[in-house]
Amino acid sequence: MSTSIDTGADPTTLGLEVQGVTHEFTRHGNTMTVCENIEFDVRPGEFLSIVGPSGCGKTTLLRIVGGLIKATSGTVMIGDEPVTGPGPDRGFVFQQDSLFPWRTLTANVRFGLEAQGARGMRGDLSRGEWRKESEARAQAAIELVGLKDFANHYPHELSGGMRQRANLARALAIGPRVLLMDEPFSALDAQTREIMQSELLRIWRQNATTVLFITHQIDEAVYLSDRVVVMSARPGRVRDVVDVDLPRPRDLHVKRTPEFVTYTDRIWRQIEQEARQAAMTSTSGG
Numbered sequence: 001m002s003t004s005i006d007t008g009a010d011p012t013t014l015g016l017e018v019q020g021v022t023h024e025f026t027r028h029g030n031t032m033t034v035c036e037n038i039e040f041d042v043r044p045g046e047f048l049s050i051v052g053p054s055g056c057g058k059t060t061l062l063r064i065v066g067g068l069i070k071a072t073s074g075t076v077m078i079g080d081e082p083v084t085g086p087g088p089d090r091g092f093v094f095q096q097d098s099l100f101p102w103r104t105l106t107a108n109v110r111f112g113l114e115a116q117g118a119r120g121m122r123g124d125l126s127r128g129e130w131r132k133e134s135e136a137r138a139q140a141a142i143e144l145v146g147l148k149d150f151a152n153h154y155p156h157e158l159s160g161g162m163r164q165r166a167n168l169a170r171a172l173a174i175g176p177r178v179l180l181m182d183e184p185f186s187a188l189d190a191q192t193r194e195i196m197q198s199e200l201l202r203i204w205r206q207n208a209t210t211v212l213f214i215t216h217q218i219d220e221a222v223y224l225s226d227r228v229v230v231m232s233a234r235p236g237r238v239r240d241v242v243d244v245d246l247p248r249p250r251d252l253h254v255k256r257t258p259e260f261v262t263y264t265d266r267i268w269r270q271i272e273q274e275a276r277q278a279a280m281t282s283t284s285g286g
């Protein structure tokens, strides 16, 4: 079911495929392999999370998918197109909010659209028509994330949860086919975080976007996702892909069901094992 609010976005959602991605960083002459031969796909409209021990390359992988850094080897496909750099088909939401303090919420949400307009990506629309279109898309995105009454507020007048809603609105306003989220709720208190998780599911249902989500929290990954990719310790590899077969729509009570606990236990055991092995390797000088 989709009751999509019209953000003016291209309604076609795309999947993505990570094909044999390996990434190395070289620092002071030392080369470190961060992730190795990563393969997985995210189906169109799917919500997929990545979890793994700290430092296993989750953020690096997301930045590669976003086209912010180029993989040492391997390819990322969005639909049928290889990723060669950032593009308006991908929206980002990061852990730290990235709102401009001198802009109102509406002006912040319009920012990406203004940038598209300035780059001549207006389709057949004139400059004036694009301005109107941007305004309408921004308003729709702000309404979608539940901030209609705060459209003229500045970031410092918003709570942490509201700022993350605003970041989400900004990412959605450009009409991304894939949404890339890097621990977007980790700076929030536990209660706000839970509210934001269920809000994200509501927004995802309405907007029908493909989501690639990174988190440290296993219960967050299970609650939100259709599938969870579990990565090994560095160099990160895909250790497991867990199909989360819990009915949707999900409310927060699902977290207290035995099925939910079975999923979180399965993932938890694997990450614990990885973290222990990594700790033993580092203490034995390996």
Ligand SMILES: Nc1ncnc2c1ncn2[C@@H]1O[C@H](COP(=O)(O)OP(=O)(O)OP(=O)(O)O)[C@@H](O)[C@H]1O
Residues within 6 Å of the ligand: 025, 026, 027, 034, 052, 053, 054, 055, 056, 057, 058, 059, 060, 061, 216
């Ligand atoms: N620009 C860089 N130059 C050199 N090393 C880097 C760079 N970016 C990340 N690294 C290193 O790559 C490794 C993986 O980092 P990354 O942030 O991708 O891991 P992560 O799984 O997201 O970690 P966490 O869960 O702690 O956020 C880390 O050891 C980090 O220090």
